[in-house]
Amino acid sequence: MENNYNDYSKSTTNATPTKKCKHCQTDIPKKAKICPNCKKRQSMPVWAIILIVFVVFVILGSFSTKGDSTTTNAETTDKTESTEAQEGTKEVEVAEVVAEEVEVEEVIEYTTYEVGELLDDLNNNALKAESKYSEQYVELSGELSNIDSDGKYISITPSDEEFAIIGVQCYLMSDEQKDKVMEMSKGDVITVRGKITSVGEVMGYSLDIDEFK
Numbered sequence: 001m002e003n004n005y006n007d008y009s010k011s012t013t014n015a016t017p018t019k020k021c022k023h024c025q026t027d028i029p030k031k032a033k034i035c036p037n038c039k040k041r042q043s044m045p046v047w048a049i050i051l052i053v054f055v056v057f058v059i060l061g062s063f064s065t066k067g068d069s070t071t072t073n074a075e076t077t078d079k080t081e082s083t084e085a086q087e088g089t090k091e092v093e094v095a096e097v098v099a100e101e102v103e104v105e106e107v108i109e110y111t112t113y114e115v116g117e118l119l120d121d122l123n124n125n126a127l128k129a130e131s132k133y134s135e136q137y138v139e140l141s142g143e144l145s146n147i148d149s150d151g152k153y154i155s156i157t158p159s160d161e162e163f164a165i166i167g168v169q170c171y172l173m174s175d176e177q178k179d180k181v182m183e184m185s186k187g188d189v190i191t192v193r194g195k196i197t198s199v200g201e202v203m204g205y206s207l208d209i210d211e212f213k
């Protein structure tokens, strides 16, 4: 309440702006660096600020090199950027190492199958096939049996079945993939990597293509 009153009086009068001493709470001129009453300094000396930032960096730095949270890294980076360039660089290096670790964790493992295996499983027990393959990352090889004229998908069927009706509909996810399909022909034996998005006894399998092998 007292502070609110002071703010109000400051903005409505022409009196010299004041602040409270951090040590004895006396009203003193706003620009005063040393309190006229208790003779204490109002702001920390520059060397003290640098020392504190340095100590904080060392503590947080030792945390992050032991592989702790990225939040800690980000905070430390923020604090050091404004101080010493050398330390900032060190911290950025740590952040880069963390980023690399994250990328390594994202490497996908594909399980290799023939399209025929997937269709046999589907014929034998569609429910079992759904639980086995749905949302799985697979590397599939089979015969290219259809190329969609709109370039949305291709179909692959088992290479040893001439008149296979159902197969795997592989959806093209990028222009780069479309370019590769441009060079293919029906009947080619191809290998695709991707994630199976749906399994159905009528439509067969759907897959989002990650890449061609």
Ligand SMILES: [Zn+2]
Pocket (backbone or CB within 6 Å): 021, 022, 023, 024, 025, 026, 035, 036, 037, 038, 039, 040
């Ligand atoms: Zn004072």
